[in-house]
Amino acid sequence: xxxxxxxxxxxxxxxxMPFVAALLVGSILLAITGRDPFSTYAELFNEALGGQxxxxxxLTAATPLIFTGLATAIAxxxxxxxxxxxxxxxLGGLAAAWVGFAWIGLGGTLQMLAALGFGALVGGLWMLxxxxxxxxxDVDEVVTTLMLNFIAIGIALWLVNGPLLAAGSANSATPMVxxxxxxxxxxxxSTLNAGFLIGLAALVVYxxxxxxxxxxxxxxxxxxxxxxxxxVGISVSSVILxxxxxxxxxGGLGGATHALGVVGRFSxxxxxxxxxxxxxxxxxxxxxxxxxxxxxxxxGALTSAGTxxxxxxxxxxxxxxxxxxxxxxxxxxxxxxWARRRRAxxxxxx
Amino acid sequence: MPEVDxxxxxxxxxxxxxxxxxxxxxDGIDLAVRTGEIHAIVGQNGAGKSTLMRIFQGLDxxxxxxxxxxxxxxxxxxxxxxxxxxxxxxxxxxxLADALTLAENLILGxxxxxxxxxxxxxxxxxxxxLADQAGVDLDWHQLAGDASVPDRQIVEILRLLYRGADTxxxxxxxxxxxxxxxDRLFGLLRALRQxxxxxxxxxxxxxxxxxxxxxxxxxxxxxxxxxxxxGSIDQDALAQLVVGETVEPPQRTACDVGDVILDVAGxxxxxxxxxxxxxxxxxxxxxGEILGIAGVAGNGQEALIASLIxxxxxxxxxxxxxxxxxAGxxxxxxxxAGIGYVSADRAGEGLCRQATLTENAIAGEQRPLxxxxxxxxxxxxxxxRAQTIIDRYQVVHGGLGRPxxxxxxxxQQRLLIGREIDRSPSLLLIxxxxxxxxxxxxxxxxxxxxxxxxxxGAIVMVSEELDELIALxxxxxVLCGGRAMGIVDREDASTETLAPLMVGAAAA
Numbered sequence: 001x002x003x004x005x006x007x008x009x010x011x012x013x014x015x016x017m018p019f020v021a022a023l024l025v026g027s028i029l030l031a032i033t034g035r036d037p038f039s040t041y042a043e044l045f046n047e048a049l050g051g052q053x054x055x056x057x058x059l060t061a062a063t064p065l066i067f068t069g070l071a072t073a074i075a076x077x078x079x080x081x082x083x084x085x086x087x088x089x090x091l092g093g094l095a096a097a098w099v100g101f102a103w104i105g106l107g108g109t110l111q112m113l114a115a116l117g118f119g120a121l122v123g124g125l126w127m128l129x130x131x132x133x134x135x136x137x138d139v140d141e142v143v144t145t146l147m148l149n150f151i152a153i154g155i156a157l158w159l160v161n162g163p164l165l166a167a168g169s170a171n172s173a174t175p176m177v178x179x180x181x182x183x184x185x186x187x188x189x190s191t192l193n194a195g196f197l198i199g200l201a202a203l204v205v206y207x208x209x210x211x212x213x214x215x216x217x218x219x220x221x222x223x224x225x226x227x228x229x230x231x232v233g234i235s236v237s238s239v240i241l242x243x244x245x246x247x248x249x250x251g252g253l254g255g256a257t258h259a260l261g262v263v264g265r266f267s268x269x270x271x272x273x274x275x276x277x278x279x280x281x282x283x284x285x286x287x288x289x290x291x292x293x294x295x296x297x298x299x300g301a302l303t304s305a306g307t308x309x310x311x312x313x314x315x316x317x318x319x320x321x322x323x324x325x326x327x328x329x330x331x332x333x334x335x336x337x338w339a340r341r342r343r344a345x346x347x348x349x350x
Numbered sequence: 351m352p353e354v355d356x357x358x359x360x361x362x363x364x365x366x367x368x369x370x371x372x373x374x375x376x377d378g379i380d381l382a383v384r385t386g387e388i389h390a391i392v393g394q395n396g397a398g399k400s401t402l403m404r405i406f407q408g409l410d411x412x413x414x415x416x417x418x419x420x421x422x423x424x425x426x427x428x429x430x431x432x433x434x435x436x437x438x439x440x441x442x443x444x445x446l447a448d449a450l451t452l453a454e455n456l457i458l459g460x461x462x463x464x465x466x467x468x469x470x471x472x473x474x475x476x477x478x479x480l481a482d483q484a485g486v487d488l489d490w491h492q493l494a495g496d497a498s499v500p501d502r503q504i505v506e507i508l509r510l511l512y513r514g515a516d517t518x519x520x521x522x523x524x525x526x527x528x529x530x531x532x533d534r535l536f537g538l539l540r541a542l543r544q545x546x547x548x549x550x551x552x553x554x555x556x557x558x559x560x561x562x563x564x565x566x567x568x569x570x571x572x573x574x575x576x577x578x579x580x581g582s583i584d585q586d587a588l589a590q591l592v593v594g595e596t597v598e599p600p601q602r603t604a605c606d607v608g609d610v611i612l613d614v615a616g617x618x619x620x621x622x623x624x625x626x627x628x629x630x631x632x633x634x635x636x637x638g639e640i641l642g643i644a645g646v647a648g649n650g651q652e653a654l655i656a657s658l659i660x661x662x663x664x665x666x667x668x669x670x671x672x673x674x675x676x677a678g679x680x681x682x683x684x685x686x687a688g689i690g691y692v693s694a695d696r697a698g699e700g701l702c703r704q705a706t707l708t709e710n711a712i713a714g715e716q717r718p719l720x721x722x723x724x725x726x727x728x729x730x731x732x733x734x735r736a737q738t739i740i741d742r743y744q745v746v747h748g749g750l751g752r753p754x755x756x757x758x759x760x761x762q763q764r765l766l767i768g769r770e771i772d773r774s775p776s777l778l779l780i781x782x783x784x785x786x787x788x789x790x791x792x793x794x795x796x797x798x799x800x801x802x803x804x805x806x807g808a809i810v811m812v813s814e815e816l817d818e819l820i821a822l823x824x825x826x827x828v829l830c831g832g833r834a835m836g837i838v839d840r841e842d843a844s845t846e847t848l849a850p851l852m853v854g855a856a857a858a
Contacts, residue, residue: 208351214727216718221702221713228702232660232683232714 018284018330019298025326026319042313045071047309056190057308060262062300063091063192064271066199067254070206071247071294073287077210078243080221084130084145085251086275087152092252093155093259095122095267098164100177100259111180116198116256123252124245126152131244134254135237141244149275150224160266173267183261195257200293202250202350205288219243280331299324353382356381357421360385360517360548361437363405364423366415368401375401376412376571383517388539388549390559390580392592393569394788395758399552402569403519406550407432407439414680432755438510439519442526444502448495452505453477455494457514475832480508485541486534499647500531506536517548524558525785528646528814529849536562554788556585570594593789600797602822603804608637610776611808612658617677619653621832625652626665629832635808639650642823643850644810650832651812652694655781658810659691660684671777685714690770694781694812697758701764703755707747710754711736711769743798760791767795771802778802781812796822816845830854 027037049059063316068085075082096119106114130148166175181195210216222229222239230236259266277299283289306320354362362383376398383389393399404410407419408426416423419435424431446455456477463469478489486504493501503523510518525533539562553559559566560580568575568591575591612635619625619825628650635641647653656662658669660681667715669677693700701710712719712732720727736750743764747757754762770778784792799822803809812817820824820843828835828851835851
């Protein structure tokens with residue numbers, strides 16, 4: 001195809017644009033505060049990608065964003081603006097941690113698989129209600145899923161401060177999961193773990209499903225034009241319900257890998273907003289597998305550089321946060337364009 | 351002095367060219383619309399009419415050539431610039447705010463009054479004055495969303511006059527109107543000409559051009575073929591200029607009528623208010639038969655088709671296909687029972703504009719296709735199926751992987767009809783089969799429908815073109831206010847017999 005290359009190029013540019021713009025904004029800020037932008041960026045780059053351990057830290061930071069970005073993208077592709085991935089991530093993490101420490105006697109890999117599976121299951125079930133409300137009653141999912149986030153975080157906090165609180169622990173956290181439930185580390189001593197590989201596999205499965213499976217085809221058509229989908233006999237409400245629930249499953253799986261791979265338990269402040277950063281990742285990645293991966297890696301790099309850079313260099317963490325914030329803001333531009341189209345499509349639907 | 355620079359030329363094009371990639375949309379167009387005339391522009395899909403109008407509105411810029419207004423070259427950056435020069439356009443899709451009244455829509459953007467307070471009395475006075483001048487009567491307090499299509503169109507026109515336009519560009523204004531409504535519009539346009547307004551009128555319908563325009567410019571493949579006085583040419587000669595060759599009208603031959611395919615009894619669909627959208631309609635269609643559905647737009651045609659394909663749930667009644675009762679079942683069930691559906695809203699419902707040709711061609715058949723391969727949609731199989739439809743129905747395209755939005759209207763329609771007929775349904779529901787399609791395309795679509803009938807297919811066809819219904823149908827059912835006013839046999843079908851039924855007069 002002769003036009004495949006320009007299209008990929010255009011996508012690449014659209015993905016890069018917010019980051020380039022963010023770097024420009026950041027360099028103005030740096031210049032004003034009397035720092036040299038180039039050397040600062042070089043240092044940031046070095047912190048994120050200079051050497052094996054730093055790359056591993058970046059990949060670790062990217063892992064939860066791969067899941068939340070993918071979870072958001074699945075719903076987006078069906079035309080559903082699910083902002084409730086954060087809630088699924090929380091509950092999936094808690095559920096996996098619980099299986100990891102409480103189901104004693106499963107043993108071996110089974111313990112880990114059961115914990116992962118249960119996390120994914122809980123994440124999916126959590127989205128059943130907003131999915132049903134949207135699919136059957138046409139209740140706006142943005143409101144329901146956003147509100148459910150607060151409920152999910154509330155439930156999780158109550159559980160780790162009460163029934164699931166580790167004995168003798170002062171801070172709100174569950175007991176550590178059994179060693180068999182931990183995801184294997186890829187490059188010890190770094191915390192990079194098998195969760196990253198599971199994330200990559202999920203991206204591949206998503207890409208294949210979208211392009212080659214009949215379910216993915218229907219998912220895309222519903223997202224592009226629900227009236228059209230209905231008129232050719234696709235059950236729009238089932239497709240929407242499935243997309244929201246699948247979104248929750250992936251969000252829950254993301255929480256489970258985070259609990260079993262990085263934290264080793266569930267604790268208060270489990271997610272610093274991975275679900276919301278995932279929205280930016282999906283938007284910047286245009287809901288495509290490779291785009292999501294790149295988006296997650298860039299945000300991961302910013303995060304991992306940000307945490308170490310202020311310890312060793314004269315670069316405030318605030319700068320990294322300004323960079324992140326600018327990228328997010330530009331991602332919102334994409335979100336608004338998307339929402340307009342969605343509204344236009346829904347307005348003509350009966 | 352070339353005519354375009356003459357002071358009597360209100361709006362002109364001087365050698366305008368515009369290309370999109372390898373496609374030349376406008377190729378050195380010269381056009382001079384004289385002050386106070388009704389000037390028609392005709393041409394096939396893709397002849398370059400829309401591009402030229404977009405340039406006249408400043409929505410697009412020419413690669414070469416100039417837009418001339420009153421003998422002077424101008425450069426429009428957008429519709430506001432054009433309007434400042436007195437040139438306004440009524441698009442095919444109306445741009446009224448549904449939640450505002452017609453009077454509010456009229457003044458929107460140039461409200462009379464001061465200090466941010468709208469002088470509603472002045473607005474209403476001005477509205478009535480404009481309507482009087484134009485010789486139309488409107489309920490200005492009605493919400494635009496509740497107003498009828500022709501009333502909305504007239505408000506669009508009056509709004510441009512209110513904003514000071516003396517030159518109107520109308521893009522296919524009659525596409526959405528019933529015959530009697532067309533007369534009212536033409537009366538308005540003639541009255542405007544009387545007052546010295548200039549009108550540029552784009553149409554596919556040569557009969558209307560002959561009836562209304564003073565002069566006509568024929569475009570073909572981006573070039574001006576000729577500009578000619580309407581009085582000095584007849585319709586057939588004009589058609590030949592438009593197409594560039596003679597078009598044979600499809601021959602309708604007698605064919606054997608078979609068993610009853612579709613049987614509908616007492617079918618009703620609830621409307622928005624108390625009145626049902628469809629009220630106890632009963633009819634049947636046999637194999638090898640085309641049942642036409644006539645009626646003024648918005649009299650139950652949409653509800654009928656929607657309930658027959660399962661998009662709308664009937665509130666009462668029965669519909670069977672091959673003796674299988676389908677009322678209340680899903681669209682998928684209706685399609686599985688052997689019904690094909692060609693939507694009147696080609697771009698919004700019939701096809702998915704952003705999806706590729708292949709995806710559009712297999713939509714609706716994705717499950718049977720995937721069932722052959724355990725749920726996989728193999729790209730090769732999908733392309734093969736798309737290619738079959740595209741070849742058989744002569745869809746001109748730029749690649750199977752390109753979005754359908756890039757196809758011209760006629761090619762989109764051929765793809766849509768091809769997709770639905772190629773499934774070999776026993777019943778085809780088709781609404782507005784040739785809306786926005788050019789002359790050659792219309793003949794091809796009619797041929798396709800007749801061939802399908804010849805093979806024993808049954809068709810229910812809704813159309814706002816009475817000529818089309820009369821030319822193709824075996825019988826014509828007339829709807830008015832959701833009720834069946836009568837069924838007219840082919841031998842008796844004519845504008846004279848159908849028109850009274852369409853406005854609700856009982857069958858003789």
